[in-house]
Amino acid sequence: MQEKRKTRGLRHLALRVRDVQVSQRFYERLFEMKVVWHPDSENVYLSTGYDNLALHQVTAEELSQFNLSRVHPLDHLGFIMDSPSSVDALFSEATEQGATIVKPLKQHRDGSYSFYLSDPDFNTIQVLFEPSIQL
Numbered sequence: 001m002q003e004k005r006k007t008r009g010l011r012h013l014a015l016r017v018r019d020v021q022v023s024q025r026f027y028e029r030l031f032e033m034k035v036v037w038h039p040d041s042e043n044v045y046l047s048t049g050y051d052n053l054a055l056h057q058v059t060a061e062e063l064s065q066f067n068l069s070r071v072h073p074l075d076h077l078g079f080i081m082d083s084p085s086s087v088d089a090l091f092s093e094a095t096e097q098g099a100t101i102v103k104p105l106k107q108h109r110d111g112s113y114s115f116y117l118s119d120p121d122f123n124t125i126q127v128l129f130e131p132s133i134q135l
């Protein structure tokens with residue numbers, strides 16, 4: 001019998017962005033991500049120590065075709081927080097920094113608590129406390 005494979009979670013996401021430096025600062029400031037590798041001016045790899053985000057610069061040739069529509073194949077990405085108060089704190093910080101809030105703070109019926117914001121390239125991010133997830 002073949003041994004069952006087990007993943008360790010979805011711990012890596014790569015996004016194409018218009019300006020790597022602008023997006024890097026956004027994720028560093030709001031989500032405390034740190035640079036783990038900056039191979040060149042068009043690519044940067046960030047990490048929280050658990051989750052990893054690659055940012056790849058859209059080329060000049062592709063930029064005119066890069067669609068910034070809010071109708072996007074990626075519905076949203078999410079950051080799991082350790083408590084409702086952490087969600088509140090990040091909401092306050094994002095608001096103070098002028099981030100675009102897509103959906104305000106909400107207590108959900110299942111006990112989770114979240115809000116949604118937009119990054120510089122209109123990717124929607126859910127900031128979520130989910131009581132069933134053990135960190």
